[in-house]
Amino acid sequence: MPGVSGAGPRLPEGFAAVVGRAGVRSGPGDDVMVLWADTPGSVSSAAVFTRSRFAGPSVTLSRARAAGGRARAVVVVAGNANVATGRQGEADAVELGDLAAALTGLHPSEVLVASTGVIGRPYPMVAIRQWFSSVVAGPGAPGGGVTGRSGERVARRTDRAADLAGAIMTTDTVRKVASRRVGPASVVGFAKGVGMIEPDMATMLAFVATDAAVGPETLDGLWRAAVGASFNCLSVDGDTSTSDTAVLLASGTAGPVPDAALAAALREVCLDLTLQLARDGEGATKLLVVTVRAARDEDQAARVAKAIVNSPLVKTAVHGGDPNWGRVAMAVGKCSDDQDISPDRVVIRFGDLEAYPALPGPDGLAALAEVLAGDHVDIDVELGTGGAEATVYGCDLSAEYVRINADYTT
Numbered sequence: 001m002p003g004v005s006g007a008g009p010r011l012p013e014g015f016a017a018v019v020g021r022a023g024v025r026s027g028p029g030d031d032v033m034v035l036w037a038d039t040p041g042s043v044s045s046a047a048v049f050t051r052s053r054f055a056g057p058s059v060t061l062s063r064a065r066a067a068g069g070r071a072r073a074v075v076v077v078a079g080n081a082n083v084a085t086g087r088q089g090e091a092d093a094v095e096l097g098d099l100a101a102a103l104t105g106l107h108p109s110e111v112l113v114a115s116t117g118v119i120g121r122p123y124p125m126v127a128i129r130q131w132f133s134s135v136v137a138g139p140g141a142p143g144g145g146v147t148g149r150s151g152e153r154v155a156r157r158t159d160r161a162a163d164l165a166g167a168i169m170t171t172d173t174v175r176k177v178a179s180r181r182v183g184p185a186s187v188v189g190f191a192k193g194v195g196m197i198e199p200d201m202a203t204m205l206a207f208v209a210t211d212a213a214v215g216p217e218t219l220d221g222l223w224r225a226a227v228g229a230s231f232n233c234l235s236v237d238g239d240t241s242t243s244d245t246a247v248l249l250a251s252g253t254a255g256p257v258p259d260a261a262l263a264a265a266l267r268e269v270c271l272d273l274t275l276q277l278a279r280d281g282e283g284a285t286k287l288l289v290v291t292v293r294a295a296r297d298e299d300q301a302a303r304v305a306k307a308i309v310n311s312p313l314v315k316t317a318v319h320g321g322d323p324n325w326g327r328v329a330m331a332v333g334k335c336s337d338d339q340d341i342s343p344d345r346v347v348i349r350f351g352d353l354e355a356y357p358a359l360p361g362p363d364g365l366a367a368l369a370e371v372l373a374g375d376h377v378d379i380d381v382e383l384g385t386g387g388a389e390a391t392v393y394g395c396d397l398s399a400e401y402v403r404i405n406a407d408y409t410t
Contacts, residue, residue: 025079
């Protein structure tokens with residue numbers, strides 16, 4: 001395929017993509033991406049979105065279009081969230097979808113729109129329109145490879161997931177891509193997000209493509225289960241974005257595969273991306289994994305685990321390698337509505353080492369500090385209220401996180 005660049009997994013059969021730079025965000029790099037199923041026949045889709053009351057026009061538009069499970073494309077703009085932009089923002093989101101529809105030859109109702117970046121600023125629609133015009137007019141359209149005045153290739157066709165991951169980044173430091181095989185089919189995903197991450201569906205965007213053939217109703221169930229076990233178990237800073245979007249497209253070109261096998265592959269891809277998102281959290285130096293066991297039910301386990309992973313005091317202790325297990329106990333205790341939690345039954349461990357109720361002495365604290373010195377820290381808590389468990393994923397909290405977010409728009 002002309003113009004292919006990047007490395008890593010290729011998109012599944014039946015998909016095409018264009019990436020490029022419209023100048024939406026400052027600095028170098030791509031900031032527009034269009035992914036679509038270009039195979040004839042039935043395509044299935046599933047999508048989940050933020051439940052923020054300040055959700056942007058991209059979310060509200062795409063939520064309505066995704067309802068039927070027959071979306072065929074997604075267009076993403078990076079560097080501008082198009083949130084809190086009023087009627088103009090709504091019109092711009094519709095136009096962005098129309099531009100992508102013209103590029104791909106699809107009906108606008110089949111195109112989902114996603115956006116990420118600064119809140120409260122209108123799209124630079126003149127630049128976006130010019131970019132789409134250049135793609136449509138370019139050699140080998142769509143996306144044959146258009147060169148701008150500076151000599152930079154402003155648009156190109158690609159079949160590499162890494163190129164798509166690069167085009168949706170904001171403050172990310174690495175591209176996040178994952179893939180798995182399911183018999184004759186493949187599952188390929190890419191994502192972005194390092195801050196404002198506490199998905200509630202699901203700033204986090206995730207897109208997965210597969211060439212497996214599966215109906216929209218089944219696909220929706222598989223996707224919601226995969227998202228629930230991965231992205232919804234992720235937290236970087238406890239803040240839910242206005243733009244969170246997670247989309248799954250299935251071209252069907254590889255034929256049907258067993259539902260259980262596809263479910264496992266989707267979950268593995270999503271969990272892989274989740275861990276990459278956690279490791280790349282703004283200012284992060286450590287992956288933090290919190291598991292709560294022996295809980296009354298999964299909701300209680302997840303609630304307590306999130307209280308721990310979201311605690312600034314726990315996160316800063318992990319960053320500094322301070323074995324202050326009392327901060328974990330504090331976080332558990334904050335769940336005051338869970339009146340069946342009793343300190344007499346709670347057990348706290350760092351890695352495999354018990355910190356409470358064993359009350360470690362100097363040697364024990366030194367051993368706990370060794371666990372916290374690694375770049376992957378596991379905190380394990382038993383509640384003693386039942387037999388359920390949940391695991392959530394996050395990162396430490398560093399001074400760099402404060403610097404990045406203090407200077408984000410300046």
